[in-house]
Amino acid sequence: xxxxxxxxxxxxxxxxxxxxxxxxxxxxxxxxxxxxxxxxxxxxxxxxxxxxxxxxxxxxxxxxxxxxxxxxxxxxxxxxxxxxxxxxxxxxxxxxxxxxxxxxxxxxxxxxxxxxxxxxxxxxxxxxxxxxxxxxxxxxxxxxxxxxxxxxxxxxxxxxxxxxxxxxxxxxxxxxxxxxxxxxxxxxxxxxxxxxxxxxxxxxxxxxxxxxxxxxxxxxxxxxxxxxxxxxxxxxxxxxxxxxxxxxxxxxxxxxxxxxxxxxxxxxxxxxxxxxxxxxxxxxxxxxxxxxxxxxxxxxxxxxxxxxxxxxxxxxxxxxxxxxxxxxxxxxxxxxxxxxxxxxxxxxxxxxxxxxxxxxxxxxxxxxxxxxxxxxxxxxxxxxxxxxxxxxxxxxxxxxxxxxxxxxxxxxxxxxxxxxxxxxxxxxxxxxxxxxxxxxxxxxxxxxxxxxxxxxxxxxxxxxxxxxxxxxxxxxxxxxxxxxxxxxxx
Amino acid sequence: xxxxxxxxxxxxxxxxxxxxxxxxxxxxxxx
Numbered sequence: 001x002x003x004x005x006x007x008x009x010x011x012x013x014x015x016x017x018x019x020x021x022x023x024x025x026x027x028x029x030x031x032x033x034x035x036x037x038x039x040x041x042x043x044x045x046x047x048x049x050x051x052x053x054x055x056x057x058x059x060x061x062x063x064x065x066x067x068x069x070x071x072x073x074x075x076x077x078x079x080x081x082x083x084x085x086x087x088x089x090x091x092x093x094x095x096x097x098x099x100x101x102x103x104x105x106x107x108x109x110x111x112x113x114x115x116x117x118x119x120x121x122x123x124x125x126x127x128x129x130x131x132x133x134x135x136x137x138x139x140x141x142x143x144x145x146x147x148x149x150x151x152x153x154x155x156x157x158x159x160x161x162x163x164x165x166x167x168x169x170x171x172x173x174x175x176x177x178x179x180x181x182x183x184x185x186x187x188x189x190x191x192x193x194x195x196x197x198x199x200x201x202x203x204x205x206x207x208x209x210x211x212x213x214x215x216x217x218x219x220x221x222x223x224x225x226x227x228x229x230x231x232x233x234x235x236x237x238x239x240x241x242x243x244x245x246x247x248x249x250x251x252x253x254x255x256x257x258x259x260x261x262x263x264x265x266x267x268x269x270x271x272x273x274x275x276x277x278x279x280x281x282x283x284x285x286x287x288x289x290x291x292x293x294x295x296x297x298x299x300x301x302x303x304x305x306x307x308x309x310x311x312x313x314x315x316x317x318x319x320x321x322x323x324x325x326x327x328x329x330x331x332x333x334x335x336x337x338x339x340x341x342x343x344x345x346x347x348x349x350x351x352x353x354x355x356x357x358x359x360x361x362x363x364x365x366x367x368x369x370x371x372x373x374x375x376x377x378x379x380x381x382x383x384x385x386x387x388x389x390x391x392x393x394x395x396x397x398x399x400x401x402x403x404x405x406x407x408x409x410x411x412x413x414x415x416x417x418x419x420x421x422x423x424x425x426x427x428x429x430x431x432x433x434x435x436x437x438x439x440x441x442x443x444x445x446x447x448x449x450x451x452x453x454x455x456x457x458x459x460x461x462x463x464x465x466x467x468x469x470x471x472x473x474x475x476x477x478x479x480x481x482x483x484x485x486x487x488x489x490x
Numbered sequence: 491x492x493x494x495x496x497x498x499x500x501x502x503x504x505x506x507x508x509x510x511x512x513x514x515x516x517x518x519x520x521x
Contacts, residue, residue, distance in 0.1 A: 012517070042498025049505055202491045209495035252517065259513045266506035273499075422513075422520045 006071055007170045008248045014174030016256055016263075019060075019243050021181040021333030022234040023264040026106065026301070029330065032228060032268035033275045034296030037208050039224050040215030045269075047216065047225035052265055055440060056229040058432040059397065060257035061425065062404055063235055065417040067244025068253060073344035074238030075483070077245065081408045083483075088399045089238055091479030093345050095392040096237035096338035098475055100162075101365055102381040103335050105372035108154025109134060109302060110327045117309070117320030126306040134302070138375040141383065141464040145375030152373040158335065159362040165336040166343060169354055170246035173333075173340060180329045187326040188270050194312070194319060195277030204280020207290040208272055223447050226440050231389065233264050234334065236396040238341040245344070254421035275300070278308045285311050298378070301327060339365075349482070379460070380467070386457050387468035390448060392475060398441045405434035 009015040036044045067073070070080040074089030112134055116122055122129040131137045138145045165176045195201055215221045234240060244253070276290075282304070283290040295304045309320040339361060346357050372381050404413055410430035418424040456465055 042495050042502075045498050045502040049502070205499070206491040206495050209499045210492050211494050211498045252520075255513050255517050259510055259517075262506045262509040262513070266503070266510065269499075269502045269506060422516050 007168070007246060009170050009246050010174045012251065012256070014170075014177065015243065015247060015251075016259055017177040017181045018170075018173050018333070018337070019234075019240060019256070019260045020263045020267075021177045021330075022239050022243070022337035023232060023260060023334075024181070024184075024267045024330055025232075025234075025334035026327060026331050027232055028264065028268045029271045029275070029327065030297050030300045032232070033208065033272040034294065034300070035224055035228050036272055037276070037294055039221040040212045040218075041207075042209040042211035043213045043215050044221065044225065047222050048228060049265070051222075051226040051229040052261055054432060055226055055437050056233050056235070056264075057257050057261040058425075058429055058437065059230075059235045059400070060233060060240055060261055061254055061417055061429065062400065062413060062433060063238075063240035064244035064247070064253045064257055065413045065420075066404075067241035068247050068251065068420065069413070069416050071245050072241075073245060073348055074241040074341060075345050076348050077241050078403065082403075085403050085407065087476075087480045087483035088396065088403055089241070089345065089479075090482045091476045092236060092238040092241075092396045092400075093342040094475040094478045095388050095396065095472075096239065097342045097361070097365070098368075098384065098388045098392075098471055099237070100335055100338045101368040102372045102384055103331070103338070104155040104158040104162075104365065104369050105151060105377055105381055106298070107158040107328060107331050107335060108151045108373070109298070110324050110331065111154045111157060112150060113302060113306070114321055114324035114328060117324055118317050120306075120310060120317055120320065122306045124310065126310075127303045129306075130298075130302045135378050136375050137378055141376050141379035141460060141467075143376055144371070147370060147373050148375065148377070151377065152370070155369045155373060156366060158332075159366055161332060162336045162339050163358050163362050165332065166340045166358060167355060169340065169344065170243075173336065176336075177333055180333045184326040184329040185267070185270075187322045187329075188267070188274055190322060191274040191319070191326070192270060192277070195274050195281070198277065198281035198312075200280040200282075200284030201277035202280065203283065204276040204278070204290055205273065207280070207294075208276040220447075223444055227444050230393060230397060230441070230444070232268065233261060234337065236393040236400065237338055238345065239337045242341045242344040243337070251420060252422050253417045254423060254425055275305075278305070281311065282308045379464070382458055383460060383464055383468040384471050387465075387472045388475065391445070392472050394441050394445050394448075395476075398438050398445070401433050401438040401441070405430075405438070410434055 066077040070077040072080060074092050075086045078085035078089040136148050166173055279293050280290055283293045293304065305323060309316050312319050343357050343361055347354050404410055410433045414425060414429050456462060
């Protein structure tokens, strides 16, 4: 165990901003609006908020309580109750680390676009620019091709940014987030004002928010609401356990979890207004239906939105730069929180300095990230993301709930959280952790596997998908391996 | 935009942003 005195957040605001920064990421901007549109429009807000209150916030309370009670990062927190549970914590932080290796590639693309914004350097053929000029995309995952130098430089710069953001753990993160969380919110508000004042904006918003209440009868809508909440609030990677462990002894857990969960949801809703008002304008200019211009994921950020930026009547380069600055700042705190969760656990285990550990993590991260800077990088990113961020997160969520629900006992955690909080949680929380959340997660898992059997993910070959499964298996295997080392206690 | 769309959008913002405001008020009262 580390002999260093554990660092703490400078203030409650710093903790809340750091946790919001971790939760709010690119998914809020490029996934949530599309999911709302696809699954019932405005009616989707009902299952989404229900999922947030019945699963998202209860899991946030669980992770914060584990970290705060034990004063440890994820592996040590589980080991505190039962050493046989330690592997859950290690697997969680390894999955998080796997995600950072490709997240940095997305950050790198955003950096390229940020620079290009000032001259609208993507031109009028935004699709061609993204796939052929930036990614230089090969024809399939097996055609790896060469490393694209500018993307590689971008991931190095991102790792340097991460390194300095977490250089002093909670102390530096607590300062950085005042900029990297508040600035993108301000930019988002600017983009909303710009978006809703564009011709055609209301048409886009009508497309998004007009409710289709019959969709609420469809289980797929509810599964997607719960999935969106799980994937959005950074649970299952050990981040919130580490962040909870940096709280001073006298700190609130329950109220903070509500603020963080609600802020993540509010940011998603704000992003939906910014994106769909702009899509409405694009549809008007193209003389097309809004449904024909709707996209999600990298296609939205790097193909469709640049096309919209080209159409802004005034200040297009500045608004373009603001959009990509928003992606970079929303993205960086998610990235460094994943690294911090691993780093905090690794420092506890190997008892070496944080700076040295972060340097080692950065070098390994750059090496592992090389595959995502190649011409086939987008394919591999998509495949690895599907297995680590979807299946990995679901599995860790299930194991966390089962560990707390049946081994640690939920009342132990609930009583602890209530002692620490502005307002208490009732026994409903025990039911959620013991039964409801694991059942929902298992349902999401079965749903995904079922879909996968019918159609291999993304139309990729089964051998390519095996690599993604391999990344998931390796994360769990490393977690278990580190847990059976009996020389150390953490 | 139809009235039903306005209602759903407002509901989303009221619950999330309103919820945050309530939580912050509680936090400040407990200080």
